Amino acid sequence: MQGRIEGLAPLRKRESLREGVGFALRAAIISGEMRPGVVYSAPTLGAMFDVSATPVREAMLDLVREGMVEALPNKGYRVTEVADSELDAITEVRLLLEPPMVARVVPLVTAEELPGLRALADEIVAAVERHELPAYVDADRRFHLALLQRAGNKVLNQVVSDLRGRTRLFGLAPLLESGELVASAQEHHELLDLVQARDAEGARELMVRHIGHVRGEWAGSGRP
Structure with missing residues (x-):
């Protein structure tokens, strides 16, 4: 086929x-x-x-x-198929890595860098508005890696990029059709608002919720 x-x-x-x-x-x-x-x-x-x-x-x-x-x-x-147990393990590792690192980079993001990150967040929202899921996933990956890049840890960025590549988000399509994915897309601007306000703890908490979507409503079912 x-x-x-x-x-x-x-x-x-x-x-x-x-x-x-x-x-x-x-x-x-x-x-x-x-x-x-x-x-x-x-x-x-x-x-x-x-x-x-x-x-x-x-x-x-x-x-x-x-x-x-x-x-x-x-x-x-x-x-290739990815077992649910592996997806759970990937999400667990991401929760250990990404939220604390986002909190760490909050004071490192300069005012000059925020417009570029805002533009990436706009791409995420625009992809949802166009109903283009792969474009949404691609823009989401670039946004989060660009933010984490401020930590100056290339190994971390590569590990997070690899973990994201092994994730499966089969529940995105129905969320897109129902309009519920718009709120998740807007979370990227909310995260930048927290970065701009230098609220490291708020940014960490939002990232925990954001990654939680991966094995929640975003996961859906990839089985035929």
């Missing part, structure tokens, strides 16, 4: 095609637009991105190494 996906995260010009396609595919897998067990061919995906099959295959090699997809000779690529 060959799969098609809607609402792919847009490719950004500052990235190579391989990087842009890779980011968009990760977002589509995390959001559930690309479903476990479905086979996706490189030519079909290339046509969706309006690129050749070559950067798709290159990006898929990265996703194979990350365990997000498996290669099927002469067929394409199949999204």
